[in-house]
Amino acid sequence: MEDRRERNNAVVKELKARLGLNGFKTLQGLSIAFQHGKMAIDAYYNQAMETLQGDAALLLELASLLPDKAKSQAIKQHHLTQSDPTPAPVSEPLDRRPRDKLSRHKQPLSQHTKSSKGGFAFSGPRAKAKQGERLMEGDLYKLNRGTKGRVIAPIEDFPQEYKDECQEALANAMSVDPTLPAMDANVVLVNFYSDKGNLNWHRDNDEGKANTALNLGRPVVSFSVGDAADFGYKWKMEDQEKVVRLESGDVLIFGGPSRMILHSVIQVYPNTKPRTLKMNRGRLNITFRDHSELDDSEINLGYDGDNRLHK
Ligand SMILES: O=C(O)CCC(=O)C(=O)O
Numbered sequence: 338m339e340d341r342r343e344r345n346n347a348v349v350k351e352l353k354a355r356l357g358l359n360g361f362k363t364l365q366g367l368s369i370a371f372q373h374g375k376m377a378i379d380a381y382y383n384q385a386m387e388t389l390q391g392d393a394a395l396l397l398e399l400a401s402l403l404p405d406k407a408k409s410q411a412i413k414q415h416h417l418t419q420s421d422p423t424p425a426p427v428s429e430p431l432d433r434r435p436r437d438k439l440s441r442h443k444q445p446l447s448q449h450t451k452s453s454k455g456g457f458a459f460s461g462p463r464a465k466a467k468q469g470e471r472l473m474e475g476d477l478y479k480l481n482r483g484t485k486g487r488v489i490a491p492i493e494d495f496p497q498e499y500k501d502e503c504q505e506a507l508a509n510a511m512s513v514d515p516t517l518p519a520m521d522a523n524v525v526l527v528n529f530y531s532d533k534g535n536l537n538w539h540r541d542n543d544e545g546k547a548n549t550a551l552n553l554g555r556p557v558v559s560f561s562v563g564d565a566a567d568f569g570y571k572w573k574m575e576d577q578e579k580v581v582r583l584e585s586g587d588v589l590i591f592g593g594p595s596r597m598i599l600h601s602v603i604q605v606y607p608n609t610k611p612r613t614l615k616m617n618r619g620r621l622n623i624t625f626r627d628h629s630e631l632d633d634s635e636i637n638l639g640y641d642g643d644n645r646l647h648k
């Protein structure tokens with residue numbers, strides 16, 4: 338309840354700052370009319386989007402706060418059925434050379450995915466038992482590696498929305514790069530970085546040489562939530578790195594010939610998360626992988642992120 342009120346206040350603050358008092362009141366009037374069944378969903382959606390200048394993420398945030406959950410859900414569904422929802426999730430190829438081919442996708446994230454403190458990801462008992470590494474202890478941050486923490490768990494431990502969002506982002510990336518192999522995520526790896534956290538150069542090859550998923554170049558699909566960060570990538574250690582700024586809601590996808598790219602998280606930018614996002618300082622990274630052919634004993638995604646470097 339408390340949490341809901343705080344979110345409500347944050348959204349109201351953001352709306353007033355963006356729209357001014359008059360714009361805010363217009364939107365409030367529309368929302369009340371819609372809630373009371375005095376306005377049809379398409380009229381509400383179109384007018385609210387117009388008032389919000391096309392910020393669908395903010396509209397969905399607002400919708401999630403409506404007291405009537407059926408109405409919240411209806412807005413979300415309506416948004417998905419729009420042939421050209423604005424802003425559409427966009428995929429942008431970051432580089433066209435085969436080995437450096439990454440794509441970035443902008444996606445309005447569900448409440449689950451950007452849930453407070455990544456709490457969901459870190460609260461699954463299986464995740465804890467399996468890895469013996471925790472982000473949280475009670476309600477406190479307890480990062481297992483000083484400025485960062487990691488949890489790895491089967492996708493079934495997460496809400497269905499996680500997988501849906503992963504597949505949506507992938508489909509979008511495949512539409513800009515049809516050569517990208519498909520993947521069917523079955524493992525989720527969640528990293529949390531404090532604003533002092535970083536991750537050294539590495540390739541995502543911890544699964545072992547015999548890994549068919551790697552051989553087939555099945556993409557890694559990687560969501561960023563919270564503070565922005567610079568993500569570096571290059572093919573060889575001696576190459577000059579390229580850097581892409583990852584913001585909350587960005588999805589980075591690398592597969593095919595670039596599945597084995599060297600990459601790193603160079604730095605996190607403090608206080609850069611969207612104002613409406615209810616989350617403690619820092620950055621969450623939620624990474625989806627397809628290890629369908631491997632059984633659990635073959636997957637060794639231990640947190641030796643900084644030791645598997647320079648190989
Ligand atoms: O946090 C990120 O964006 C990257 C994480 C990563 O590269 C990894 O966990 O292997």
Ligand SMILES: [Fe+2]
Binds near residue numbers: 539541600
């Ligand atoms: Fe990685």
